[in-house]
Amino acid sequence: MYQSLKKELDNRVIVSGDEGYNQKRKVWNATIDKHPGAIIVCKSEEDVLKAVQFANEKGLHMTARAGGHHVGGFATCDEGIMIDLSQMNTVTVDQGRQVALVEGGAKLGDIDAETQKFGLATPTGTISETGVAGLALSGGLGYLRGKYGLTCDNLVGANIVTMDGQLLHVSDEEHQDLFWAIRGGGGNFGIVTQFEFALFPVGPEVLAVDVMYDYQDAKQVLLKAQEYMNQAPDEVSFNLTVTMLPPVPFLPEFLHNKKVVMLGGMYAGDPEVGKAVVKPLQEFAYPIVDQTGVIPYVALQKKLDAMVPDHVAVHGTSLYFSKLTEESIDLLLAKLDNAPMPTYLAQLWALSGKMNRISPEETAFTNRDSSFVLLLDYMDMGAGPEVCKQWVDSVYDGLLPLSNKGTSYLNGIGANETVVKNTLGVNYQRLAEIKKKYDPNNRLRHNHNIQPAE
Template identity: 40%
Template sequence: MTTTQARHDALGEATLGELAQALRGVLIRPEDPSYDEARSIWNGAHDKLPAAVVQCHGVADVLRGVEFARSEGLSLAIRGGGHSIPGFSTSDGGLVLDLSAMNGVRVDPDRRRIVAQAGCLWRDVDVEAQAFGLAVTGGLVSTTGIAGFTLGGGIGWLVRRCGLTCDNLVGADIVTADGQYLHTSEDEHPDLLWALRGGGGNFGVVTSFEFRAHEVGPTVFSGLVFYRGEDAAQVLQGFGEAAANAPDELSLAVNLTTAPPLPFLPEEIHGKPIVAVLGVWSGRTEDGDAATKPFRGLAPVVADVFGPMPYVAMQSLLDPLYPRGMWNYFRSAFFSDLGATTVDALISSYSEAPNAVSELHIHHLGGAMGRVPADATAFGTRDREYILNVVARTPDSAGFDGVVEWARSASAALGPDAASYVNFTGEASDERVRASYPPATYARLAAVKGRYDPTNLFRLNQNIPPSVSPDRQP
């Protein structure tokens, strides 16, 4: 008998039947034909067997699911887009609350507000908001869910102009561990809103997010320019020099990668090391060519495909490179500059990349993100100009342990003070979570956790255990 079968038997058919009858959505059990599809997530590295999956159709289903998990002593996994790199959106023997059917978006163009349910993907939000020429900093892959992305911070193509996604979170509806349904804002439960702005999924099930929107698009000047892999050091050094003078409207990244078989790349370079500089100018489109020029001549150019593009097209440009089912492990490290020591470390790691689908992303930060006061949100690191995201992947299990070790080594090569980004810690790790926050911020998060989730029901996340407090009531 499998672990899941044992858990399912212990629950009892009558108990699960009562839950199914109480739902507006669907309860899926291991014996159901749709179980394998319902339990699968984007990251193929995690193949878990939950006792049941609740496909929620509304807040009432979330309330019932939370109550059921608490009363039955089940681990509780919350799934928005399902892109969790450590696999937190599923669980062996536990209950999964799948929010993907809760994907409504409402845009208020007069107030410049976007209200989006927690099951939305970024493509859902982008399409609706762009109908009014609005946007909020979103994911670089449009199939990413908004929930985990926002709660951990949110770094995207508007980060220098508009700040992190969590910086633009002005309100949220949330179901807490004791079954309360709360609205949080600057005026209602402000401590909880502070924690949701970068503290991860530790505090409850957020069912909807309210964002401050910005005028963007519908056309932006964006794209990619490619350089040969042997010029990587020259490109990185020149990128750092040019980035020092970049306006806030310009967000860019460098990808140290392998040339894909794209029609605009010479055939002889396919499958060989290549450097891509990609990004978005979100100011006046006619100013985009001049604004991006310093980054499009850093070395002899292989191909330059920058130009005017719909914002929604740029937001989905990388989607084909991140299909469902591959084995993924992402690691991160913030750092201050692209000086010689850092460039040498990055080039060394790049030269040791284990396969053609594993790569290093160096994203330029600062701008609006860096001007937010350190204590205004729970997001941990704002004083570094760059973040390294190590994207380690394999098509299946073969060689996965090797790419994980490479990713850990590449992030560690930037030094012991290179703080981590909580959304890209790779796996569940108390050490990496603590490294994502200054000590005072971590202590404050633990205190908020103690008030809203004193028993740590919401622990399938980059977990911050609750601190002991005499007053744990919200």
């Protein structure tokens, strides 16, 4: 079936039994174990066009792999085609336009490494190994969200291969419906081969907030975090992470197997001015460690990489909250106290500033009125998949009535039709119409799927 395509693409079509197949089909989350009919390794837009046209001829569904970092394993599938963009990772800075041209397979570290040569950055996430494609298409939360918005908010253009085998350039002037849809509607509408992101002066050094509190002070810390958020300036974005620290050599012994609340963040402005602004973040309780200081922006962007090692079995969920209340905090902490094993990362990301001043209808990304989002990752270190899933689901179900309209950050939760409809809300029907126009056969279905309108 794939022989002609193999010849056309210099044997860059990998099928079961070929060398490298089992490695290539792996994604970040080890709970995902799928077997594509073929993996097509693309080096150019022309390769992507050929892959999509081939899939159309054969009536095959497909996925696009950039970083393969989504908890839902959306980069892969059973039997269909995986279009592997990982070798398309070039980043070019257009200084005249203040724009970064980013190929679809680039990772966040690729973007930061190139843009920081010019003292520039675009809002991305906080794990350098994440692929920009999945991040941007469903939002993009990072340390610049308060000052400059989400990754998708700073997309000014893109090249996209549609399911009828066309290569389109989309922007505010061209194919506006598709451009609107890919800013929050996920990978439902085509395969993005190049992104164009607006750039801003950032770094090369920034003020990074890095404080660790004892878990016994967790409730106080979370309540004070909400209080701070009520008046936070745009320049400040921070995340709170509740976890048990592992007994690893790079941590001092007194922190081994200790439950803590880590507060990590950034001041997007003059570090000297920022020191007074972030001071309250360092005083939510008595800090057991405080490494707040000025560091390279690229170092900050890689700081959390060690917390999310590759190919670990992870069960994840997410919910937005209008605000953190005593009730929601008590419920979350009670759930964490009763986890089968303390192998979780429970993150609460503070949301404010530019990202929340954009109208819900301006882009497909709808949630613009929350002050925190929960991202819960539970690593299966022996509890077993059923136990892990049951516990994660119990956290979601317990907090759902206290959430902001049952919405979730789609980059942090697995496939769920109800979650997608709740989250995309007022934009869902418009997205379904655009889906019908650009992917009427739903070939791109291994995602937070939007069904084509009837």
